[in-house]
Amino acid sequence: MARFSVLANAVYANGDRQIASTAVPTNLAFVTLYVDVTDIAVAGGEDKGVRISLEFSLDGGATWGLPFVGELRGGQPGGPGGPPPPPYISSVGIQIPEPLNANRRVRGTITVFGGPFRMSAEAEFVTYP
């Protein structure tokens, strides 16, 4: 399934943005949220980033499970292989159980800290494993 936009490319101030409850297509069992952090991939960007909370429902949204939280940051590009080239698109993801369950939904929150900065976010469901 192709990536789809969750947050449009724009400058975002600190605070929460909701990811609306979305149906998970059957047979797909892993969701990844990609965030373009190029604007904060600079020295001093270590204190800027986004916190992503995802939770799942297996019963059409009647009940929701424990949230999974992933946090991404900016900063000076580096790493064991040397600084990678832009763009800087970081991601978090987690497996969604019961791939044949047609009543699965995912929702979440993207929290910006250290803002304002420019960013965008996309989501993708894939088969797994």
Add this chain to the structure above:
Amino acid sequence: MPPAWVQDDTSFSDGNGATIAQAFGANVTAGGLILTWTGFGADNTPTCSDNINGAHTAYGKLHDSVNNQGYAAFYFPNAGAGATTVTVTFGGQSPAFRRIGIAEYSGIATAGPADGNTLRVQSGTTTPSSGAITTTANGDLIFASIENLDESDVGTGTVTQGAGYTERQQLGTWIGSMEDQVQASAGSIDGTWTLDAAKRCICHIMAMKAQPPAPPGSRAFPPRIALRPRAFAPGLAR
């Protein structure tokens, strides 16, 4: 029986490869929990399996594009017994800077053990942390792992476990580390470490529920049988 560490192992390679595998040093015991974490120099969604149990459940992944290093964790409860090798496969890619840490625990719920999970990038601090989770059950196993995104080769510097944790094994010299504790009462808990110098890291914490106590009357050997003396007392034998 509360959760208890059984064994762990780690390995790493800075060269490119489509997988990374690690065998346990001793046979895994039936009913145990296998936890795995992996690092990799790519934007990838790896899978994990072993030769006894098949596919493991993915319990979070993160790719830090700023250092082009990823992290993912997996678990498999109620494992089958035997000589076990865990393999992480980087589907369609052969990343460099591959790391793997595996651990076996006993006393974990054999179905639905997951009880909280968070991971995050930390940078510019000597006291990185995973971010807190709030567990729902008393007596959880708390497993926390940290991957150093600045290191290659054998690594340098030091990492020290957080208060209340027991460090199990470092990967190289502070390329990665894993620690654990049993949380007596449900509530908020964070994976923490102390470093000799600030590094960019990915920090992860996950909670696993303890095996519920056996219900009354379900003992495998009823006392009246276990204590019966007649078969071993010649004077009373028929």
